[in-house]
Amino acid sequence: MVSQSVLYVAVPISVVVAISLVRKWRSRNWAKCASNTCLRGKTFLITGASSGIGMETAKALVYRKARVILACRDMDKAKEIVADIRKKQPRGGELIPIHLDLSSLDSIEKFVEVIKAGFNKIDVLINNAGVYAPLKQDLKTKDGFEIHFGVNYLGHFHLTNLLLDHLRRATPSRIVIVSSTLHEKGQINFDDLNLKAEIEEAKRGKSSRHNPGYCNSKLMNYYHMKALTERLGGSGIDVNACCPGFCNTGLFRNTIRWYHYILMAPVCLLYMRSAKQGSETVVYCASDYRIEGVTGRFYRDCSEYDSSHTIDKDVEKKLWEVSEELVKARKPIPIV
Template identity: 70%
Template sequence: MVSATVIYAAVPISAVVVLGLVRKWRSRNWAKCTSNTCLRGKTFLITGANSGIGLETAKALVKRKARVIFACRDIEKAKQAVAQIRHEQVTGGELIPMQLDLASFESIEKFVEVVKAGFNKIDVLINNAGVVIPLELDMKTKEGFEIHLGVNHLGHMYLTNLLLDLLKKATPSRIVIVSSTLHTKGKLDFDDLNLRAQIKKAKSGEVSRHNPGYCNSKLMNMYHARALADKLRDSGIDVNACCPGFCYTNLFRYFIKWYHYILMAPVAFLFMKSAKQGAETVVFTATDYGIEGHSGKFYSNCAEYISPYPFDKNEETKLYERSEEMIKSRKPL
């Protein structure tokens, strides 16, 4: 006769096994980058490469013998990431930690000066870094831009513009802009791109299901990719956006309380990708030769994805021009 103790012990074990099988089944739909071409001699620049998807992307590229520039706000964390990779992977490409604060135009300019002094070309620029911060905190960049607008969009746009010469020297080269399917939740108000009205509502206690700052910045990423692809058509530089998917990273650390880890554990286990799984699409967009020459596309799960968002060419052009004006003036308009 089986004792009650054995039965009670078997129940949680069985539950864990079932959950594990469900996750394994779900992960079969999460594509992997099958391209494993040697990238020796190619230089990749990744913003925010010290953690999460950026770090996993760097690891994948280093395995393929690439030279990877870790463009990170915290240089010590960048060095730690490099040390971690070297500890895990004895051989591989070259890893170069460099300091870059996308919340400061001055930092971006100094960073580009150093890059141009040390490298004669950049083969692939991966605009990966991003922030998600509660609007009620009213955080701004050094120039006074709302933090999501300033870091996720304007900072990367300025960096990209300053690195175009090095990308042209490496043609065929690529620009990969990491966006999100949450761009469909974005709504641009050109009279208030700095979200003053939304921030006021957030401070008064009004809560939005999706962070308007983040969603808007992801929509701006999409428009930036599309506009830049048109501007660089036939230049030899491909510009594409991609979505890593719903990933378990520290991106939403400002919103997570200790009890969320308990409440969200089943959801995270069953529905969220790991950072490594999310990086697969980024690596695909940056390296797969099958999409070379294709520009202005959006990729998800290592395949082209047609967004349901009703992109407007006039809105795209207006955003690009307004963004250039803000970068040039170095202040919110």
């Protein structure tokens, strides 16, 4: 008869081994960017490149000899990342950290002035940076917009528009918008883009399974991709969006508590990708030669993904117009 002490050891080990095998089996379905084409002479601009998926994307592109502009809010961290990448890849492409705070429209404009002064063209713009924060914190950008709307969507909207001439000079060029399949859970309410109603509910202790601020901003990213595709048709600038998957990055640092690590451990072990695994689809959209000339698509696991969200052309047009008005006015839509 097996002793209890042996069971106490054998059962946990068996569980760990089983979970590891299941994770390994699942990870086989997580695609990798197969293209290793040399990118020497091409300039890539990545927002939020000092950590997570943006950092891993930068590493992959530098390995392929690209010049990479790391657009980051935390310059000290960005310089540390540059030093670390250069130490591991001394013969890779060039790394250039430049300050960019997507929560400030003024910072975006100053950043673009630096780009215009130092670079003649941008081959690929990767709109990667993003925030995820509890709605009850009621965080705002420096211009007064709800944080998810202002950073994840509106900041990138303004940045992209300001860099279009640089992208045109590099044609064939690309814009890659990092969205999420959570865009399918989003809604766009033009009467409350700053989510006053949802924030008040969150402050009263009511919350939904999915953060509406984050989901809505990712839906706006999806609409942004579609709108750019139409407006840039025939220009030589390809525009695509992608979902990196559920990844182990610092995105959820403002929402995770110590007990979440215990409760979510099985789910994370089975479903959560590393930042490097998450970056594969971003790198694919940004560099794979096989999709040159392909535009207006959504990708996941390095292949096309059919979104369940049906694009409403009226919403697409209105979102663009409202976004332009907000950038010009420098103030959030009044709440009624």
